Amino acid sequence: MNLRKGLRLRSSLIILSLLSLGLGEQLCARQETIYMSVLNSRRNRLNALDNPIVGLFVSTDAGASWKHEGWEYIRTFYTEGGADGAIWSACGNGVLRSTDSGRTWRITTGWEITEVLKVRVDPGNPSVAYAASAYGIFKTTDSGETWKEQNTGFLKPFTSDIVIDWSKTSRLFAASEDGVYRSEDGGGRWALAGVKGKGVRTVVQDPKDAKILWLGTEDDGVFVSTDGGSTWKASNEGLTYLTVYAIAIDPSNSNILYVGTHGGGVYRSTDRGRSWQGRSDGLQNLVVHSLVVLPSTPTIILTGTLNGGLYRSTDGGRRWEFNSQEDGQVWGLSVR
Amino acid sequence: MKSMRVIPFVFLLVTIPARSPRQTTFEQHRQRLIDVVSGERDRGFFTVTAKFTVHRDTAWALRMLDSLTADQSIGGMFYSYAAIGTYLKLRDQLPDSMRQKIRRAFMERTMYRGDTENHWVMYYTGIYLGAQTWPNEGRSQWFNGKSSEENFKEAEGWLNEWMRITSTLGQGEFDSPTYFITFITPVLTLHEFAKDPVMKRKARMMADVLFADFAAEHLEGNYCGGHSRDYPEDIINPLAAPATLWAWLYFGEPKVELWNETRYRPRNRGGWETVFGATSSYRLPEIIYDIATDRSKPYVETETKRLRNVIRFGLEKNPAVYKYTYMTSRYALGSLQGGILQPIQQHTWDVTYVSDKPNNTIFTLHPFYSGRELAMFFPEEQKFLADEVDRYHKVYTSPNKWNSSSPYEQTFQHNNAIIVLYDIDRKAMQQHIDGFFPKNLDERTEDPSGWIFCRAGATYVAFFPLKPYQWIEEEVDWRWRSADLKNGVVVEIGSSDEDGSFDSFKKRISVSRPEYENFDQNLTVQYTARSGDRLKFTYGKARLLNGKPVSFKAYKLFRGPFMLSERGSGIITMMYKDKVRELDFNKVTVREWRRAK
Numbered sequence: 048m049n050l051r052k053g054l055r056l057r058s059s060l061i062i063l064s065l066l067s068l069g070l071g072e073q074l075c076a077r078q079e080t081i082y083m084s085v086l087n088s089r090r091n092r093l094n095a096l097d098n099p100i101v102g103l104f105v106s107t108d109a110g111a112s113w114k115h116e117g118w119e120y121i122r123t124f125y126t127e128g129g130a131d132g133a134i135w136s137a138c139g140n141g142v143l144r145s146t147d148s149g150r151t152w153r154i155t156t157g158w159e160i161t162e163v164l165k166v167r168v169d170p171g172n173p174s175v176a177y178a179a180s181a182y183g184i185f186k187t188t189d190s191g192e193t194w195k196e197q198n199t200g201f202l203k204p205f206t207s208d209i210v211i212d213w214s215k216t217s218r219l220f221a222a223s224e225d226g227v228y229r230s231e232d233g234g235g236r237w238a239l240a241g242v243k244g245k246g247v248r249t250v251v252q253d254p255k256d257a258k259i260l261w262l263g264t265e266d267d268g269v270f271v272s273t274d275g276g277s278t279w280k281a282s283n284e285g286l287t288y289l290t291v292y293a294i295a296i297d298p299s300n301s302n303i304l305y306v307g308t309h310g311g312g313v314y315r316s317t318d319r320g321r322s323w324q325g326r327s328d329g330l331q332n333l334v335v336h337s338l339v340v341l342p343s344t345p346t347i348i349l350t351g352t353l354n355g356g357l358y359r360s361t362d363g364g365r366r367w368e369f370n371s372q373e374d375g376q377v378w379g380l381s382v383r
Numbered sequence: 384m385k386s387m388r389v390i391p392f393v394f395l396l397v398t399i400p401a402r403s404p405r406q407t408t409f410e411q412h413r414q415r416l417i418d419v420v421s422g423e424r425d426r427g428f429f430t431v432t433a434k435f436t437v438h439r440d441t442a443w444a445l446r447m448l449d450s451l452t453a454d455q456s457i458g459g460m461f462y463s464y465a466a467i468g469t470y471l472k473l474r475d476q477l478p479d480s481m482r483q484k485i486r487r488a489f490m491e492r493t494m495y496r497g498d499t500e501n502h503w504v505m506y507y508t509g510i511y512l513g514a515q516t517w518p519n520e521g522r523s524q525w526f527n528g529k530s531s532e533e534n535f536k537e538a539e540g541w542l543n544e545w546m547r548i549t550s551t552l553g554q555g556e557f558d559s560p561t562y563f564i565t566f567i568t569p570v571l572t573l574h575e576f577a578k579d580p581v582m583k584r585k586a587r588m589m590a591d592v593l594f595a596d597f598a599a600e601h602l603e604g605n606y607c608g609g610h611s612r613d614y615p616e617d618i619i620n621p622l623a624a625p626a627t628l629w630a631w632l633y634f635g636e637p638k639v640e641l642w643n644e645t646r647y648r649p650r651n652r653g654g655w656e657t658v659f660g661a662t663s664s665y666r667l668p669e670i671i672y673d674i675a676t677d678r679s680k681p682y683v684e685t686e687t688k689r690l691r692n693v694i695r696f697g698l699e700k701n702p703a704v705y706k707y708t709y710m711t712s713r714y715a716l717g718s719l720q721g722g723i724l725q726p727i728q729q730h731t732w733d734v735t736y737v738s739d740k741p742n743n744t745i746f747t748l749h750p751f752y753s754g755r756e757l758a759m760f761f762p763e764e765q766k767f768l769a770d771e772v773d774r775y776h777k778v779y780t781s782p783n784k785w786n787s788s789s790p791y792e793q794t795f796q797h798n799n800a801i802i803v804l805y806d807i808d809r810k811a812m813q814q815h816i817d818g819f820f821p822k823n824l825d826e827r828t829e830d831p832s833g834w835i836f837c838r839a840g841a842t843y844v845a846f847f848p849l850k851p852y853q854w855i856e857e858e859v860d861w862r863w864r865s866a867d868l869k870n871g872v873v874v875e876i877g878s879s880d881e882d883g884s885f886d887s888f889k890k891r892i893s894v895s896r897p898e899y900e901n902f903d904q905n906l907t908v909q910y911t912a913r914s915g916d917r918l919k920f921t922y923g924k925a926r927l928l929n930g931k932p933v934s935f936k937a938y939k940l941f942r943g944p945f946m947l948s949e950r951g952s953g954i955i956t957m958m959y960k961d962k963v964r965e966l967d968f969n970k971v972t973v974r975e976w977r978r979a980k
Contacts, residue, residue: 086763089774098456118493118526120459140496140527153528158507158541162498162694162762181694181762205695207762224695248764265765290766309766334767353767 082126084379116149125379129173155191200237214257222247241279263291285323295338307335329367351377413661429655463509501565508569511538553688560606560624598675604637608708608717612728615785634675646741678712684943713878721793729788736842742821751789795920804871818863
């Protein structure tokens with residue numbers, strides 16, 4: 048008992064000391080878990096003994112440090128945590144799921160599902176998840192025990208991203224090679240919602256206003272919808288690189304957005320996408336594929352590059368510092 | 384997955400011949416191979432297998448196996464089938480501690496499944512045999528969180544689907560002198576150790592198909608014709624390919640022991656995959672040996688294959704690939720129809736000839752590359768892919784590469800004549816076409832008629848460029864290069880058998896100049912071969928033979944004097960003289976009989 052009290056007191060003193068050193072920002076954010084999916088590394092050599100470890104890395108201190116979890120080279124594109132604590136990874140090998148914080152994993156999918164680029168867990172029901180893959184959308188309603196193809200309505204099923212509407216979880220949006228698609232019945236049927244002919248790489252929903260959605264496209268920049276995906280308009284003023292792989296919204300202020308581009312690094316908007324300003328100071332690699340803004344501390348932003356590793360900014364993107372994964376392909380970032 | 388309903392097989396052998404001299408050759412070659420490999424010291428499962436097979440240097444082999452088992456950097460699909468195959472072949476000779484070690488490594492080590500057909504054949508063969516070997520294990524025992532039963536079912540499902548699609552629509556990574564080994568080796572391993580008699584039989588039938596497919600385009604160790612995938616080193620030096628050692632083992636050709644040949648340069652793991660063939664109970668049906676080695680009469684072999692899965696920028700998942708190959712005892716002229724039929728390593732056309740010198744081939748290509756092409760087949764970003772692929776395959780973006788799929792290349796072949804046309808977009812990567820001419824040709828002359836004549840031993844090549852060109856001297860070849868975007872060549876092949884002397888060949892060819900007036904406008908070439916057949920080809924439009932359109936739609940899965948199969952039927956028939964062997968993948972039966980003369 049005395050020992051516990053002593054430890055508690057010592058912990059409190061340490062926290063106070065750290066706060067006084069200006070490190071409170073990170074500790075405030077430590078409840079968040081960040082999942083970084085590293086697809087590969089430029090340093091990887093076929094059959095080499097000294098290949099860098101890739102796959103899933105987890106941080107619980109706002110990106111200050113990372114721990115590798117689970118498998119290595121199975122081409123991990125994206126990882127997300129569910130409300131029940133389970134972790135899901137979208138991989139070349141299919142959809143993986145862990146229920147013990149990443150110590151052990153199960154490939155939930157069979158041979159029919161491969162090249163999965165994104166997996167999203169239903170925020171209201173963690174046993175429901177959707178996989179966006181090279182072969183279209185697949186859905187599980189039993190925590191991955193079984194999966195069902197959900198491609199009715201797609202002309203071309205290649206999809207790289209999917210969003211579950213947080214205000215109505217049966218409504219979905221999918222980023223396809225030929226426009227953005229919407230489903231109103233949990234993926235049972237899909238219909239084109241806009242930007243036909245454009246390769247949509249990512250789709251993001253505003254965390255506060257469910258009617259606002261953002262698209263990042265191949266060569267056509269950013270599109271926004273303010274009516275729940277019925278109409279879309281380009282939003283590219285100031286955006287000089289128009290292939291957009293990643294979009295992140297400040298959870299505390301939806302007027303502030305960040306986009307990751309191919310070749311132009313990071314751009315930031317403070318007027319809800321009406322104009323964009325470059326925010327790449329310190330980025331040594333300008334092919335940005337993933338972005339995340341920490342909800343607890345929105346000035347901390349992480350950005351993943353292709354072959355340049357992970358960068359971190361603590362001042363809203365004014366200045367970036369290399370964080371980890373030298374020469375790594377940081378394909379996906381998410382936070383829970 | 385829909386489970387495949389399999390009717391219990393019936394295996395009818397009308398004749399069971401005694402061991403033939405050809406089988407004796409196989410026995411001699413397999414023993415020689417095992418003997419040679421068992422003396423090697425390179426680290427690999429195949430070397431270990433050879434050493435244990437002849438009880439040579441087994442203590443060292445055991446240490447090597449221990450090292451292979453302990454090495455965490457070895458994993459994935461190549462490890463999958465090789466590890467379990469070695470275990471199953473040697474388990475009676477291994478100490479229990481090593482058996483347990485292999486079992487733990489196999490079940491617990493993460494294995495990447497891969498992203499292409501050959502990867503999956505290797506991976507699922509390994510998983511199938513592993514789950515069969517260690518049944519009744521729960522989810523927690525396996526690296527992928529699936530029980531033995533679940534793993535077995537998944538692997539069985541994929542293998543059945545692969546055999547179904549390959550026997551009806553054709554192979555995806557077809558006719559590859561390099562990747563042949565990544566199909567035949569796991570298939571033989573599956574045949575050897577599958578306990579389910581139906582799977583065992585199907586694996587044997589697949590081995591027959593793979594060998595027969597090779598045999599129909601085989602010429603003294605060379606895997607001839609167009610290829611889905613091949614490495615530049617093998618394209619410009621066909622006998623260097625790993626498939627050649629399989630030809631030596633099973634077809635008895637080439638006559639030389641390849642490991643003593645400087646021209647034989649197999650890559651990866653010593654190239655000793657053939658040890659799994661040499662230690663297998665599989666024996667090549669005699670009819671396939673005959674198909675591989677009888678070149679007494681020239682023949683045309685046409686085949687249909689399929690593209691690997693198109694995941695983007697296309698509406699059809701597996702469009703057809705059409706192959707045309709003309710085989711003689713001296714040379715083979717073969718082609719695919721052109722276009723993007725496989726990413727990265729496609730080899731669209733060539734003439735390959737019998738020679739005791741290396742680099743026994745001539746061909747042209749447009750060294751195209753694009754991220755969009757790669758994005759048709761790979762899920763990563765198209766602006767990222769070219770650089771990424773270049774990192775592994777080294778030459779993908781090179782203007783001088785010797786393998787390429789180009790959307791701006793088309794062919795029209797009839798017997799020993801071919802027209803190859805190019806209509807290269809001004810924005811396309813690489814604005815030239817290249818041709819490979821080995822330096823060791825016996826003769827290479829530029830005739831005032833416009834023809835370039837080449838002689839390699841008894842094979843004669845006539846090559847007519849439509850546009851200006853230059854020669855670039857390189858280490859083993861003269862690179863023929865032409866920079867016109869609307870371009871083409873007409874090629875006709877002959878030999879001493881057909882034409883007598885080289886002068887006679889040249890004389891006959893010289894009088895028949897290709898017609899291509901206003902080519903930049905109409906992209907049309909007409910050529911009358913010395914057989915009298917008239918070929919007319921318009922890029923992107925009709926191929927006319929003697930005024931009649933040639934339709935690829937009429938192509939079968941296999942069609943030639945030795946192979947016949949209707950596309951979609953699942954029935955593949957092999958024929959040689961009066962002998963017939965029929966593989967029915969629907970009923971999983973093999974029948975052999977003799978035709979009435």
